[in-house]
Amino acid sequence: MTIFIYAVLIFLVIRFSVTVFNFLSNPKLPRVVKHYHDKVSILIPARDEAGNILELLNSIKNQDYSNYEVIVLDDNSSDDTFKLVADFCSTNPQFKVVKGNTLTPNWLGKNYACHQLSELATGKYLLFIDADETIKRGLINSLIARMEIGNLALLSVFTNQVMQTIGERLTVPLMHFILLNLLPLRLVRLSKNPAFAAASGQCMFFNAGNYKENQWHERVKHQVVEDVEIMKLVKQEKFNAEALLANGLIYCRMYKNLGESVNGFSNNLLAGFGNNIIILLLYQLLVIVGPLILILNFNVALLVLPLTLIVLSRMMISYLSGQNVLINMILHPFQMFFFLIISIISIKKHIFKTGTWKGRTIKVI
Template structure:
């Protein structure tokens, strides 16, 4: 019991230190006044996105950066995605939509769609966005500035998350919680070690010249979490990569229900642990089982210290990620319960090889 408690507090304090580092270093994309005119190719893979795609396209059209082209790839949608995009493109000259080719070989759907989009692009920078997002003024110009300033081959942003239902609120915050609780985000750029990598496929901005040389999506054709894999490969190749928080300049509503969120996170959670089920279970035991053991001791000082560290951690991470700190603190137990469900879903799908997304087996 004593060993478990010591291990629990060591783990909590270590994660608290990482959270403080992230809070103080404030790894956000900064707005800049300097204007750029580089042509940016905005590339959007879309599969059955009729409910989301128009919001994204309208937000791109209305934002302030004007030197861009938009290419949408319809990835064998069974809904009205293509028709909606085609109608929008007919009214806006720098938007166009293409039909994706049939999936072949070891390719996963999104990776193949991005590969095809890159080959159609003309811009000096390639910006890959998901169809369920919404961009704001300052985003593209600030990102292009960062590419020049840091001499980056890849800039990835963790978008601000839009949450409406209670199901979303007890699942979606886990993404930023685990990220900012375990990884000092500034180290993605500062460390040359490829194992220190993080990225989000919701925003991936590439230097086109470097991308064409390495064809990053092709090199990660069969990877479920292709974003992190590509960041690793960028660093292995000796280029600079950076991951930052979006600072409110791009938002995303990842999921619309509890079940969808559990299924969605379940398909890629194990990837963060290199598909090592044992390591994943140890992490869960320390994260959730450890605090429960501390509660069982009925030692009020230990319990108060533990709860205080957890609350401060949740507040700092919530403020950094643009989320409601009070709600995240109140819902923390339910979020941890959701994490357990996600874990079992991830392990079950991995062991039975039944991982599926958007109607395709992975």
């Protein structure tokens, strides 16, 4: 037991060190005042997004960049997505909507939709975003500026998360918690090692020439966490790439309630750990079970260090991700509980191949 407690404390110190590094290096997308004029293709895969997509389209229309095209691919929606977008496009000539092809074998739906969108795009840059997002003035200029400064093939941005229900607040903050507690985000750009790879499919900004040369989505067509796999490939091919936090320039409401959150995160959590059940269980043992054992020991002297590190970590991560610090502090134990639940469900889905999203079975090859 003593060895286990020491292992828990050491792992906690390591994670805290990573969080401090991220906090001090402040890996946010810098806002710029310079205006660019290169053509940007904004590419939006949409499946059953009638309740979300008009808010996104209006946010694009109202932003401060002029040389762009927007292409929405309706991925065999069962709702009014296509009609709503078509009506919007009829009065906004820079926007168009197309019907996606039937999903082909060995492809996952979103990857295939993004691939089709890339073939229709004519811009110098390709911006892939999801239909449940909104963008703010300054985003596109800031993305281009960062691409030019770093001579990047890919820039991925972790969006600010919108949370309106208690179910969302219990689960959605886990995404930034895991990211900023485990990976020094600046190393995605600074290190050539593909092991330092992170990306968010909610905002992927590519150099179009590089993308079309390498066909990134086609090369990861069956991958659940295609965003991270693309980032790994880009780095393996020795191209420059970077992952940053959104800095209030793009927002996403991923889920509407607890059930959607648990189902959505459990579809890809294990894939984020390389589909390695042992690694995920070990992480849970050190992050959740370990601190719980320390608390149950009622050893105040032993608890001072871990509680201090956990509190400070949550404060820094909440600040970086633009989330409410106090709410995350209060809900932390409950978030960890749901993290454990999501992990168990994710393992079960992986073993029994029962993962689904918007009516499609998620097949892991």
